[in-house]
Amino acid sequence: MKKLTNDFYSGSDVVKIAKKLLGKILVTTFCDNLTSGRIVETEAYAGITDKASHSFGGRRTNRNEHMYKEGGVSYVYICYGIHTMFNVVTNKANTPDAVLIRALEPMEGIDCMLQRIGKKQLDNTLTKGPGNLCRAMGIAKTHSGIYLNSDEIFIADDGSSFSDEAIAASKRIGIDSAGMDALLPYRFYIRGNKFVSGRPVK
C-alpha cells in the first residue's frame, strides 16, 4: 500500500485523473483513529472553463482559494449549509482543477465511522454520497488545503484496480444550472457497487 505521489496529481487532464482515482484508498488518521475506504465514485471539475466548477471564469474567493494550489492538496467546503464536500486538487498551481470524491466502500475503522455518523450497524449509506463520506471519515472544512501525502489524510494505491468494463460514466449530480456543461460525462463510478450515490439502478 503506497501513498500516491505528486506526479499522480499534477497531470493536466483532470477527467483522466478522476477515473484513475477509482479503486484507490482514502485514509484518515484523526485522533489515532485510522479509517479508510476504497473510492468507488468521483466527479471531475475542469477549472476555469467548466461552468459547474467553483473556479469557472477564474473566480477566486476565500472559499475556493485552495483550488489554485498545486495538485495533491485537498479542497473542502460546505454545501447547502450543512454538508461537507471533499475534493482532490489536481494540475499545476494556478490551474484550479479538482476531483470531488463522491463515495467510498468502507475498509478499515468501520466501528469508528459508525460512531461518527451515529449508527449501530454497517449499511450501504455509511460512506455513500459526498456529505456522508466526509462525516464517516471525520473530514471537516478545517482540513482544506492540506497535502494528501500527509499522515492525517492521504490517498494510497494497494495495487488493485477496476477494469474498464466495471467503470461507468454519467453526467454529474446536482449541477443542472451549469447549462451545457451540466451534460458533460465527468462522473465515474463502479457499476453495481452499493455504496455509489443516488438511488440504486435496477
Place this chain on the structure above:
DNA sequence: CCGGGGATTATCT
C-alpha cells in the same frame, strides 16, 4: 418502489 420537496447555513452579490 419511486419521486418531490423541505431543511439549513456558509458564502457571495
Place this chain on the structure above:
DNA sequence: GATAATCCCCGGC
C-alpha cells in the same frame, strides 16, 4: 437576500 457540487423523509401508487 439568493443561492447551493446534498440528504432524507414522506406520500402516492
